[in-house]
Structures are given as structure tokens and as C-alpha cells.
Amino acid sequence: NGKVLWKTYTIEGEADQVGKNSIGTQFWGPSGAAIWNTPAVDLKRRLLYAGTGNNYSVPATPTSDAVVAFDMDSGKIRWVNQVTANDIWNRSCGRPNIRNSFTCPDADAPDVDFASSPILANLKDGRQIIVAANKSAIYGLDPDSEGKTLWQAQIGKSRNGGVMWGAALDGETLFAANQSFDAKNPDASGGVSAFDIANGKTIWSVPPPPCENRNSCRPSHAAAITAIPGVLFAGTWDGRMQAISARDGKVIWEYDTSREFQTVNGVATRALP
Numbered sequence: 001n002g003k004v005l006w007k008t009y010t011i012e013g014e015a016d017q018v019g020k021n022s023i024g025t026q027f028w029g030p031s032g033a034a035i036w037n038t039p040a041v042d043l044k045r046r047l048l049y050a051g052t053g054n055n056y057s058v059p060a061t062p063t064s065d066a067v068v069a070f071d072m073d074s075g076k077i078r079w080v081n082q083v084t085a086n087d088i089w090n091r092s093c094g095r096p097n098i099r100n101s102f103t104c105p106d107a108d109a110p111d112v113d114f115a116s117s118p119i120l121a122n123l124k125d126g127r128q129i130i131v132a133a134n135k136s137a138i139y140g141l142d143p144d145s146e147g148k149t150l151w152q153a154q155i156g157k158s159r160n161g162g163v164m165w166g167a168a169l170d171g172e173t174l175f176a177a178n179q180s181f182d183a184k185n186p187d188a189s190g191g192v193s194a195f196d197i198a199n200g201k202t203i204w205s206v207p208p209p210p211c212e213n214r215n216s217c218r219p220s221h222a223a224a225i226t227a228i229p230g231v232l233f234a235g236t237w238d239g240r241m242q243a244i245s246a247r248d249g250k251v252i253w254e255y256d257t258s259r260e261f262q263t264v265n266g267v268a269t270r271a272l273p
Contacts (some may be wrong), residue, residue: 008073010035010063018058032056032088033064037117040130045143046072051114051132054087054130067118067132068137069148081147084112112136112156114226116166117182123172131197135162138176140200142186151200156180161190166187170246172197175232177221184196190220192234192244206249209240232250 004159010033018029032055039048049072055064066082089111104227118132122142129150130141140150168175174197178190193205208220223235231252235241239257244250260268 008033008070008077009077010068011061012027027057029057030055030059030061032065033061035068036113038113039070039194040118042120042143043070044128047143048072049079049118049120049130049132049143051116051118051134052112053113053115054084054089054109056088056090058088060086065112065114065134067114067130067141069143069147079146081139081141081149083149083152084110084136088111096148104264110136112162117165119167119169121169121172123198125226129197131167131169133163133167133176135164135179137198138163138167138174138195140197144196150234153195153202154254155193155202156190169197170227170232172230173203173246174247175225175227177223177225179220179222179235180236181237192221192232192249193226193243193247194246203251206244206247208236209251209254221270
């Protein structure tokens with residue numbers, strides 16, 4: 001009937017006055033550690049696994065930028081694996097040249113949220129593993145050891161990189177898109193990679209499509225990947241959809257949506273990247 005059975009906050013207690021920044025603006029905290037993603041369900045252990053984002057104001061909490069296990073029946077937090085500590089960031093911190101000093105903490109931080117959902121996967125030897133990706137790396141966690149980190153695979157270097165909206169799993173192979181983007185060198189932006197979830201090793205990695213003198217080019221991949229047997233589908237920031245071989249990363253076909261389309265009223269229009 002939709003009745004709320006339990007509610008759990010990732011941060012305990014109410015926010016309070018926690019200090020002022022260098023120009024005297026009052027801060028309240030703690031805040032943040034939001035859950036961006038759909039939790040993974042573990043029926044065997046009666047747990048839910050969710051990834052959290054960064055803190056928005058001081059002080060930092062041990063539940064930000066973490067994978068958190070919730071008891072499915074009571075909502076109690078059973079364990080937390082925080083992979084990046086002291087990540088305090090909000091939107092006003094995003095661009096140093098327009099930084100709003102009234103709302104941004106003095107110290108900048110990487111902003112490496114877990115935006116995509118954790119995946120509970122089965123290994124060939126009978127073990128299970130939690131695979132979780134954020135804007136910095138992909139992690140393999142042990143569900144039988146309170147989320148202990150088994151391996152880590154670096155994929156991004158900043159808030160503009162790494163996995164944003166979701167990876168895809170096929171057996172023991174994880175396919176992940178890297179949204180890294182360098183405006184000064186667009187052709188060196190992030191691409192798509194395949195990882196062995198048993199050990200975190202890279203199976204293959206392919207760059208994004210070239211800019212080819214496009215007026216507006218951001219070829220990195222940010223959208224969630226979709227996988228079917230043998231093929232995965234990945235979209236780029238600038239409007240290209242790619243079908244990619246799951247075996248070796250070779251592009252099978254590509255469709256550019258930045259083109260003219262005939263509309264229902266007969267007036268041609270053009271999609272812009």
C-alpha cells in the first residue's frame with residue numbers, strides 16, 4: 001500500500017553552524033552524501049548497496065563518496081566503504097574563475113560521486129563481488145567482508161571524468177564509459193573500456209570517435225552503456241551513437257544524430273551537439 005517501512009539518512013544528526021569561510025560566510029553542516037543511484041539488491045544477505053555523493057559543506061562525513069550497505073528489513077547501515085575522504089564540493093566550486101566565495105568552502109575537492117548503481121555480480125568460482133564505479137575509478141568489493149576493496153581500476157582523474165551514469169555487465173566483463181573531456185585536446189578525451197571483474201584488469205580500451213573538424217566537439221562517453229551478447233551501445237556527448245564489439249572494442253557502426261531531420265510538420269530541422 002506504499003506505507004513507508006523505514007527511512008535511513010546517510011548523515012546522522014541535524015545540520016549546525018560549523019564555521020565561516022575566509023570572507024565570513026556562515027556554513028551549516030554536515031550536508032550531502034546523497035544517493036544518486038538505484039540500489040543493488042542482495043537477497044542472500046538481505047542487504048541493499050547504494051553509492052553516495054560528496055559532501056556539500058564542512059565537515060566531511062565518513063559516508064560520502066562511499067558504497068553503503070543497508071539492512072533490507074530494518075534500514076540500518078551495516079557497513080560503509082568510503083573510497084574518497086574529505087570530498088566537500090558544491091556547484092559554486094566547479095569553475096575557479098567564477099567561484100562564488102559566499103557558498104564554496106575554502107578548500108576545493110575532486111567531486112567524485114558514485115552516480116551509477118553498484119552491481120552485485122557472480123564469479124565463476126562461486127563467489128560474489130560488488131562492482132561500483134564513480135567519477136574516478138571502478139572498485140571491486142567483497143560483500144562477505146563488509147565491502148572490503150579487492151581491487152581498484154583508475155578510469156578518470158577529476159569531476160569531468162570517470163563513470164557517470166552506469167556501466168554494463170556481461171558475465172565477468174564490465175563495460176564502462178569514461179566521460180573525461182579535455183577542451184584543449186578533445187581527441188584525447190575518454191572512451192570505452194572493458195574490465196575483468198575478477199581482478200579489475202583492463203581487457204581492452206578504445207578512444208572516443210575523432211572530432212573531424214566539428215564546430216562543437218565533445219566526443220567523450222557519459223551516458224549509461226547498454227550491452228547485449230557480443231555488442232554494446234554507447235553514446236557520446238556530441239550526439240553520436242556507437243555499436244561496439246564486446247570482444248575487442250572495435251566500432252561496428254556509428255550514427256551521428258547531429259544532422260538534419262524531417263519533422264512531422266514537414267519543416268526540416270537540425271540536431272545540434
